[in-house]
Amino acid sequence: MPRIRLFIDHxxxxxxxxxxxxxxxxxxxxxxxxxxxDAVQVFNGRDGEWQAHLQEAGKRGGVLTVAAPTAPQQDxxxxxxxxxxxxxxxxxxxxxxxxxxxxxxxxxxxxRFTNSERIRQDRLQAHAVEAAEQCGxxxxxxxxxxxxxxxxxxxxxxxxxxLWADESRAGPAETLYGxxxxxxxxxxxxxxxxxxxxxxxxxxxxxxxxxxxxxRILRADTAAVAALALWQAALGDWR
Ligand code: SAM
Numbered sequence: 001m002p003r004i005r006l007f008i009d010h011x012x013x014x015x016x017x018x019x020x021x022x023x024x025x026x027x028x029x030x031x032x033x034x035x036x037x038d039a040v041q042v043f044n045g046r047d048g049e050w051q052a053h054l055q056e057a058g059k060r061g062g063v064l065t066v067a068a069p070t071a072p073q074q075d076x077x078x079x080x081x082x083x084x085x086x087x088x089x090x091x092x093x094x095x096x097x098x099x100x101x102x103x104x105x106x107x108x109x110x111x112r113f114t115n116s117e118r119i120r121q122d123r124l125q126a127h128a129v130e131a132a133e134q135c136g137x138x139x140x141x142x143x144x145x146x147x148x149x150x151x152x153x154x155x156x157x158x159x160x161x162x163l164w165a166d167e168s169r170a171g172p173a174e175t176l177y178g179x180x181x182x183x184x185x186x187x188x189x190x191x192x193x194x195x196x197x198x199x200x201x202x203x204x205x206x207x208x209x210x211x212x213x214x215x216r217i218l219r220a221d222t223a224a225v226a227a228l229a230l231w232q233a234a235l236g237d238w239r
Contacts, residue, residue: 004032005041005049005133007140008064012047017055017063025062028054041070043132045140048073075139076102077236078183080160083107083224084114084190085146090221091116094188095124097221099131099141101228102237106141107185109149113192119146150201158207160185165227166202166210167193173214176234184235186227188220 006028010018020028028034034054042064043049049071052064081103085091091108098106106128108119124143132140156162160183163176167189187202194202202208213226232238 003041004028004034005043005136007129007133008042008044010044012042012044012050012066014050014066014068016066018042018052018066020057020062020064022060025057025059028062029057039067040064042066043138045132045138046073049138071138073138076104076141077232078160079103079228079231079236080105080107080185081188081224081228082109082149082152082162082185083188083220084109084111084149085116085119086191086220087115090219091119091124092127093221094224095127095143096131097225098228099128099137100135101225102137102232103141103186103228104139106143107152108144108146109152110146111149111190111198112195114190115192121145149198153201153205156205156207159183160207162187162202162205162208163227163231164202164208164210165189165213165223166199167217168199169210169212170217171212171215173230174211176211176230179209179235181235184231186224186231188224188227190220 008018036054038054040052041049042052048069051067051070055063055065081098083094085108095106128143129140162185164187213223
């Protein structure tokens with residue numbers, strides 16, 4: 001029997017019942033074939049991972065009883081991912097990989113050359129939840145609503161540095177090992193790259209560090225994973 005992990009947006013306390021919604025109850029009994037009393041691991045993004053047991057399940061929902069903690073809460077480093085949404089499947093991929101790679105917040109932004117004008121925040125949030133369930137994480141990064149990049153930068157807290165993946169620097173990848181630790185955000189552009197105005201704005205900001213991600217121009221989804229890996233290895237929790 002595979003280890004089943006479920007995100008439950010509910011306080012987790014030993015001995016307490018927690019409600020399941022209809023799709024969760026269906027997943028446990030209809031897909032994973034759990035029966036009354038079977039064990040499942042649950043987490044809520046705040047209280048670590050717990051073992052729980054299926055008490056009852058029906059079409060409309062069900063109930064689990066929380067037993068004992070199985071893993072402590074582990075939050076990711078203070079790293080945000082800012083990216084311009086691309087095609088649907090590739091945007092889903094970016095959100096899924098950002099959650100797996102340990103981003104603390106995911107922020108889609110509208111840039112001059114952003115392909116899509118809107119996102120389904122609820123769908124993207126569900127992808128982040130699913131990624132945390134799959135990868136054994138106890139934290140789920142919140143996915144923000146789409147916002148314009150220029151407005152985000154205008155209101156930016158200068159205490160958080162931005163690692164700007166700048167395609168114009170494509171060449172030998174810069175090492176991030178000398179950069180200061182602390183709060184950071186990674187910025188990835190859309191298929192069309194950044195506009196001259198966006199480049200000018202980013203270049204003026206003292207908290208922005210432009211970097212190369214190597215000699216080839218990567219698709220935005222590849223670039224997001226590459227930048228997250230570089231940052232995690234040099235400044236994050238891979239050390
Ligand atoms: N249309 C752009 C061009 O031809 O130069 C390429 C944009 S690329 C598909 C999407 C995003 O990935 C870029 O805006 C940048 O953030 C990032 N990226 C891709 N390759 C990169 C590299 N070698 N160095 C830095 N950033 C890169």
